[in-house]
Amino acid sequence: MGGSVRQQQDGRSQTPRGLRTSPTGRVPQWVLDEAVGGRQPSAAWRAWTPAEPPALPARKQRPWAGIGTAVVVVAVLSAAWFLGLLPGVATTDADRTAPSPGVEASDGRLGTPLTPPAAGGTFAFAQLQDDGVTPVAYDPCRPVHYVVRPDNAPYGGEQLITDAVAQMSAVTGLRFIVDGATDEAPDEQRQPFQPDRYGDRWAPVLVTWDTVTEQPDFAADVAGQAGSLAVSVGDGPGVYVTGAVELDAAQFTDILSRPGGQAVARAIVLHEFAHLVGLDHVDDPTQLMYPTTSDVLDFAAGDLAGLSRLGAGACEPSL
Structure with missing residues (x-):
């Protein structure tokens, strides 16, 4: 039969010998497709809406908004959760739900x-401010801290994150600071203020390499998801204070085993970090933020223009 894929009597396919496998021991689908002369079909991006976070005491809450993501099959967690200080907020350290201002x-x-x-x-x-024009963004007058949970990371995964952060900083002007490794697990109900773990500050952005058990959406050709959480003081503007980037460990391992996979993996991580700082999908297939698979592997003119705007947000020392 040569390199073809044979069919067993019960209808199941039998993988021929001699095909390349990923580091996990699996034969990637693109290898099977190549063996029979087929091509991997283009997959559309899916949107995903997370569960609403629990209400915080004596604070107002706006709904979460779900959006889609990136370049190979990714979903985005858009955590647009606005908090406004209201009368009666508890001030004792034990009951605080936000760090000291500034x-x-x-x-x-x-x-x-x-x-x-x-x-x-x-x-x-x-996300837009109440004027319907100005984007919600991170405060450019304070650094964006992030931590990485190294569990399940594919070979080269750390460098993918480092490179994406460096490019995001160069385009937006935002200063990112890596606080090192963490053992914090991904959680849809993640609290933005975790003083026992991170001290008197907003929790840093959490970057994780997830398993399908941790993130069931990754079982359906979704390679990652990302988003940020915004807060506001009273009637002030919304400002992102923390967020999360979740990447599918198994799919990245397969992607990185393909010819040209490094460039594709880099594009996915860039796309996810662009969602983290506030970009949404567009209908223009020439941009990296187009919501279906494409040959665009780096930020294009529109992506750069949007990221530049996001780096010019307002400074909010009251947060």
Whole structure:
């Protein structure tokens, strides 16, 4: 039969010998497709809406908003959860639901966003302020801390994250600080303030390599999901204070085993971090934020223009 895929009598396919396997011992689907002369079909991105977080005492809450993600099959957790301080908020340390105001706030921006390309391009924001125009973004006057849970990481995974963060910082002007490894697990109900674990500050962005058990959506051709949580003081603007990036450990292992897989994996992580800082999908297939698979493996003009806007958000030392 050569390199073809034989069929057993019970109808199940039998994998021929001699095909390449991933580090997990599995034969990736693209290898099987190649063996029979087929091509891997293009898959559409799916949207995913997380469960609503529990209400916090004496605070108002706006609903979560679900959006879709990235370049190979990814979903996005868009955590648009606005909190406003109301009368009667508990002030004792044991009952606090937010850190002391102004932690690490600077008098000015920590970096300068990239000048948007003159050609322009299509972009969209995950969340807008009440004016319907200004995007919700991270505070450019304080650093964005992040931690990485190294469990299940594929070979080269750490470098993918480091490179994506560096490029995100160069484009947005936001300063990212890695706080090292953590044992915190992904959680749809993750609390934005965890003083016992992270001290008197907003919890850092959590980056994890998930198993299908931890994130069942990854069983359905979804390679990752990401999003951020926004808070506001009173009638002030919403500001992202923390977020999460979840990546499918098994799928990244397979992707990285393919010819050209490094570039595809990099594009997915870039797409996810763009969702983290506030970009949404667009209908333009020439942009990295297009919601279906494509040959675009880096930020295009519209992506860059949107990210530049997100790096020019307002400084909010009251948070």
